[in-house]
Every structure is written in structure tokens, then in C-alpha cells.
Amino acid sequence: MSFKDECGVFGIFGHPEAANLTYLGLYALQHRGQESAGIASADGEKLRISRAMGQVAEAFDESSLQTLPGHIAVGHTRYSTAGESKLENAQPFLIDCAHGQIAVAHNGNLVNALELRDELVRNGSIFQTSSDTEVILHLYARSRAASVEEALTESIAQVRGAYSLVLLTRNRLIAARDPHGFRPLALGRLGDAWIVCSETCALDLIGAQYVRDVEPGELLVISDGGLRSIKPFPPQPLSHCVFEHVYFSRPDSYVFGRSVNEVRTDLGRILAREAPAGADVVVPIPDSGVCAAIGYAEEAGLPMKMGLIRNHYIGRTFIQPQQSIRHFNVRVKLNPVRSILEGKRVILLDDSIVRGTTSRKIVKMVKAAGAREVHLRISCPPTISPCFYGVDTPSRAELIAATHTIDEIRKYVEADSLAYLSIDGLRQAVGSEQKSYCTSCYTGVYPVAFPRNEQAYLQLALKNVD
Numbered sequence: 001m002s003f004k005d006e007c008g009v010f011g012i013f014g015h016p017e018a019a020n021l022t023y024l025g026l027y028a029l030q031h032r033g034q035e036s037a038g039i040a041s042a043d044g045e046k047l048r049i050s051r052a053m054g055q056v057a058e059a060f061d062e063s064s065l066q067t068l069p070g071h072i073a074v075g076h077t078r079y080s081t082a083g084e085s086k087l088e089n090a091q092p093f094l095i096d097c098a099h100g101q102i103a104v105a106h107n108g109n110l111v112n113a114l115e116l117r118d119e120l121v122r123n124g125s126i127f128q129t130s131s132d133t134e135v136i137l138h139l140y141a142r143s144r145a146a147s148v149e150e151a152l153t154e155s156i157a158q159v160r161g162a163y164s165l166v167l168l169t170r171n172r173l174i175a176a177r178d179p180h181g182f183r184p185l186a187l188g189r190l191g192d193a194w195i196v197c198s199e200t201c202a203l204d205l206i207g208a209q210y211v212r213d214v215e216p217g218e219l220l221v222i223s224d225g226g227l228r229s230i231k232p233f234p235p236q237p238l239s240h241c242v243f244e245h246v247y248f249s250r251p252d253s254y255v256f257g258r259s260v261n262e263v264r265t266d267l268g269r270i271l272a273r274e275a276p277a278g279a280d281v282v283v284p285i286p287d288s289g290v291c292a293a294i295g296y297a298e299e300a301g302l303p304m305k306m307g308l309i310r311n312h313y314i315g316r317t318f319i320q321p322q323q324s325i326r327h328f329n330v331r332v333k334l335n336p337v338r339s340i341l342e343g344k345r346v347i348l349l350d351d352s353i354v355r356g357t358t359s360r361k362i363v364k365m366v367k368a369a370g371a372r373e374v375h376l377r378i379s380c381p382p383t384i385s386p387c388f389y390g391v392d393t394p395s396r397a398e399l400i401a402a403t404h405t406i407d408e409i410r411k412y413v414e415a416d417s418l419a420y421l422s423i424d425g426l427r428q429a430v431g432s433e434q435k436s437y438c439t440s441c442y443t444g445v446y447p448v449a450f451p452r453n454e455q456a457y458l459q460l461a462l463k464n465v466d
């Protein structure tokens with residue numbers, strides 16, 4: 001629950017209310033990014049764009065949506081994994097170049113963006129943003145290829161890392177997914193309209209049907225002539241982000257061909273077999289721990305009860321009261337239910353421990369509400385390494401599991417016992433295609449090389465917060 005999300009992308013072709021449906025699609029993808037939202041639309045002649053800081057509901061109103069006519073649109077909801085949190089970095093990005101207008105929305109992180117950017121700057125490019133996505137646009141604008149698709153293929157061929165892209169030209173919707181398939185991207189159908197989106201929950205919201213995933217390494221070009229699939233890149237070993245299943249994606253989505261709810265419930269079931277504890281009740285840390293807690297409770301034959309209640313109405317920022325209230329930051333989000341916890345041996349289920357500070361506060365809060373014992377169970381292996389593929393993780397030094405043993409973490413969080421799911425258990429839960437998953441944040445083994453100087457990379461590329 002302590003990881004930040006990444007980004008959500010949505011695109012639609014062939015619907016008279018393209019911008020309105022994109023707005024709704026972004027609502028369904030809001031969990032993937034809350035810093036900014038944007039939509040670009042095209043009517044066959046011209047592209048228009050509207051972007052703003054904040055959540056989708058704050059970023060758009062009726063009048064801003066009316067400025068986005070046309071039958072094609074792309075949208076983006078952002079959490080900044082690369083680049084600062086400010087409006088100029090809000091996506092989609094829209095440029096006009098020799099190939100015409102193009103807008104892009106990106107989910108993922110490019111590992112060679114800095115190198116490419118340095119080279120482009122040396123050759124005279126002037127960057128408007130600190131986002132890695134802009135690199136793709138500069139490469140595209142400089143391409144001398146004859147067609148939009150060739151120019152795009154040429155530019156995408158130069159980037160490495162994670163990208164699920166939706167792009168808009170005056171008469172085309174284009175979707176592209178990196179050859180490793182790090183981030184999800186689904187293809188759907190609503191009547192005659194085509195949709196591409198990060199998660200299938202966005203299709204459900206607008207009443208569209210899921211058709212298939214955009215395949216890793218595939219470029220889908222959707223125009224009045226229909227849908228065309230191009231596979232211009234040599235195949236690479238697959239590296240679907242396993243953390244999409246553990247935490248990021250909504251449980252009502254299908255991601256990498258599997259129900260997130262099913263996988264997450266299986267994580268809990270397997271964890272119950274691997275790490276049982278004498279207890280009276282299983283309590284999830286809401287919302288992200290709920291599916292795994294259901295699985296754990298079913299397997300252990302214990303009741304699962306909502307012993308912690310989440311306040312869903314916290315804005316992005318709240319004003320810290322003057323006088324200090326104990327554990328205010330956690331308590332404003334979660335409150336214990338004393339009647340469930342009092343006198344009980346509690347299995348507390350969460351999906352991760354990052355720095356350990358939040359887990360420690362929650363364990364204390366549950367004990368203060370009368371729990372006799374607290375057995376903390378984590379539905380994934382210890383997070384020991386940062387992500388370079390589009391997920392905002394702290395540096396290695398800040399990850400408690402990178403520098404402490406499990407027993408040291410247990411003592412720090414003041415739990416009576418602590419256990420994580422094993423890496424084998426995680427692989428078992430995601431199913432038969434387990435070799436196709438990235439598990440780098442649990443293993444420290446990275447499928448796509450990133451700049452060696454991690455510190456410099458994190459400072460320069462991931463976060464410019466000064």
C-alpha cells in the first residue's frame with residue numbers, strides 16, 4: 001500500500017463522443033495516477049488538447065470537454081515516475097512536426113532516456129519537459145522516414161525499457177507496447193469503435209468488450225481503413241510486471257491474460273499454506289490487502305473481518321493539525337474497529353512493506369485497539385531492489401528489506417510474527433507463464449539493463465523534486 005502508482009492510458013477511435021468516453025475511461029484508471037490528467041482529440045483535421053493538474057474530476061468539466069471535438073481521442077492519468085510533478089509534464093504531449101500533429105500518452109519508464117536526451121540536446125533539440133516520454137517525440141520529429149508509421153517505428157526502435165503508448169494523429173489512433181510487455185495494454189470494441197487502455201476495468205465502465213491484449217512488441221494502427229497490426233521489432237523475452245498483479249491493477253481487471261482478483265486471492269491462499277499462524281481472525285489492510293486476505297482466510301479456515309476501515313475521502317493533501325495527534329498520518333486514512341480486534345489473535349494482511357514506518361504504525365494501532373497478538377503476513381516477497389520500469393520505488397537504501405533481515409523487520413514493526421510470500425509462491429500464483437514475469441524488485445535481477453549509476457539515475461531521471 002505504500003508504493004505510488006504509475007500511469008494510465010486510454011485511446012479510442014471511431015466514436016462521435018471520443019473525448020467524453022476517454023474522460024470516463026480515465027475515471028476507471030484513476031488509481032494508476034492522481035497527479036494530472038489530460039485528453040487530446042482529433043476530428044480528421046486538427047488535434048486539440050486539454051490537460052490539468054489533479055484528479056480526473058478536477059481536471060475536466062463540461063466546458064473543457066466541449067473543446068475536444070472529434071471521433072478519435074487519447075487520454076492519460078499520471079503519477080510522475082520520471083520528471084517533475086507539474087503541468088508541463090502532464091500528458092498527453094502534443095507536437096506539430098514535419099510528419100504533422102501527434103499526441104502521445106505513455107505508461108512506463110525508458111531506461112535509456114537520459115542518454116538519448118543528451119545526444120538529442122547536443123544535436124540541437126530543445127526539450128520542453130523533464131519527462132522521458134518527450135524523447136520519443138523528438139526522435140519521431142527528426143526521423144526522415146516517409147510515413148508516420150515508419151517514423152514511429154524508427155523512433156521507438158531506439159528506446160529501451162517499459163512503454164505502453166497510445167498515440168493520436170489527425171486521422172489515426174496508434175498503440176505500441178514494448179517487446180518485453182512490462183506494462184499492460186488491452187484492446188476493446190464498443191460498437192464500431194476501437195479502444196486501447198491500460199486495464200480492462202476502463203472497458204467495463206464504458207460498456208465495451210475486451211478483444212485481446214496489444215501484444216508485446218506490437219504496433220497497432222487504427223484508421224478509417226480498419227485495424228492493422230505491425231510487429232517491427234525482434235521478439236524479446238517477456239517481462240510482465242508482477243507487481244501489477246500484487247498491487248497496481250484493480251482486482252476487477254484482467255491483466256496479462258489473468259484476472260487480478262484470482263491471482264491476488266491465490267497469493268493469499270499460498271501464503272496461508274507457507275506461513276500459517278495460530279489466530280482468531282484475518283484482517284486486511286484495505287484496500288489493497290483485501291483479495292489476498294480473502295484467500296488466506298479461506299485456506300486457513302479463519303474468518304476474514306474488516307478490522308481496519310479506510311477513509312476514502314482523503315484528498316491528495318490534508319492540513320496537518322497544529323497539535324500533534326499520535327500516528328495522525330496513518331490514522332487519518334485507517335481506523336481500527338475495536339469490536340473486531342479486542343482480545344483477538346490477529347493475522348494482519350498487507351501487500352508490501354516498503355520503508356517499514358507505515359507497517360509499524362498500523363501494528364501499533366491494531367494492538368492499541370486491543371489485539372492480543374498481531375501476525376503480519378505480506379502477500380509478496382521482500383522488496384529489496386528499486387524498479388526502473390515505471391514504478392516509483394524508493395532507492396535501495398530506503399527499502400527496509402534490502403538492509404534488514406526478516407526478524408529485524410519484525411522487531412522494528414513490533415509484530416509477534418512476520419512472514420512474506422516466497423518467490424516460488426508468487427510465481428505459482430501468477431500461473432503457468434511464470435517465466436514471462438519481471439520480478440526484479442524481489443530478486444535484484446533486471447531483465448533490461450539500466451544505467452549503472454543508480455544514484456545519478458534516480459536523481460536525474462526519476463525525481464526532480466527540488
Ligand code: SF4
Pocket residue numbers: 182240241242243244386387388389390391438439440441442
Ligand atoms: S521491478 Fe518490480 S515493479 Fe518494476 S516492473 Fe519489475 S516487477 Fe514490476
